Amino acid sequence: MAAAKPGGDATPPLANIDRLVHEPARLLIMSYLYVVDGADFLFLSRQTGVTFGNLSSHMSKLEAAGYVEVEKKFVGKKPRTMLHLTSQGRAALERYRADMKQVLDELLGTGQGNPGKR
């Protein structure tokens, strides 16, 4: 089998992968926020299994990138922070899916042209 040529056909799609989204916990968080309108920290923590500390850290990064919007509101007299994926965040996740599909297609030889198929 020929060794992959550095800088060859497989490199550009890999380089396009958004590393902020690619991290597994963040990917899961963004995926959950993609399929619901909004969720609070507790719900996300329960669903993803990510601790509050880690969730807070990931959320800060996603918020700084403009992918997540933090909405503070009151439910009765109690404060509640709801998290929403922004349109920029939605676009980033959709782009990530497309990029990863392309990378995996090429890796597994299932894409168009099938260059890697043995």
Added chain:
Amino acid sequence: MPKLLDLTRLERRAWKSTHQDGLFDVMLGVMLLQVAIGPWLYDRGVPVPRTLTIMFALAALAVLGFLVGKRFVTKPRLGMVEFGQDRKVKNKKAVIFLSISLVAGMIWFGVALMGLAGLADLAGWIVPAGIFGVQAIVIFSLLAYFMDLSRLYLYGWLYALVFPGRIICVEYIGIPDFIAVLVPAAVMVTIGVVLFVRFLRRYRLTEEYHLAEGTSDGRG
């Protein structure tokens, strides 16, 4: 190749997690008791207005218990989530079907208990029981479909079997008719209680929750 990110499955998983507390199951079990308690009281000579009052009170109690449980047990343990537009439309349809079934059931019983359906003897219950059974299966199947909760298909059949079961109990087996109600209701309540206990053990109240509640998000 499996889907890279199955978002539909993820949304369904999130949705289902909000119904793993068993409260809905317990409510439906008590509702079944409520629906079936009418003829039981009627047979024992309880006046129709009082029978209907007891039925409404039991139904109200079931709904109240469900709402209180969601507010004070489920949300503090599971957190809050707002589902998307597709889910909201599905939920709206489920509520409409459930409301129609409740209103239809109550009207049907009101009419039946006032003696307009010729229910003087047990044989007179066969046709109404069939109508109620078909109604229950259709309504619950639609609910199961719209709510993505497959155990509601089973509940539809449990509801449907109450009145045929009552006839079989009295006419063919010779055991008290309330068993025909008690068994399916107990099945639903038991499933609900088992789910509820599992939910409480899985989602305990944590310090992190109190922190999050007090400071909005736990970030100080």
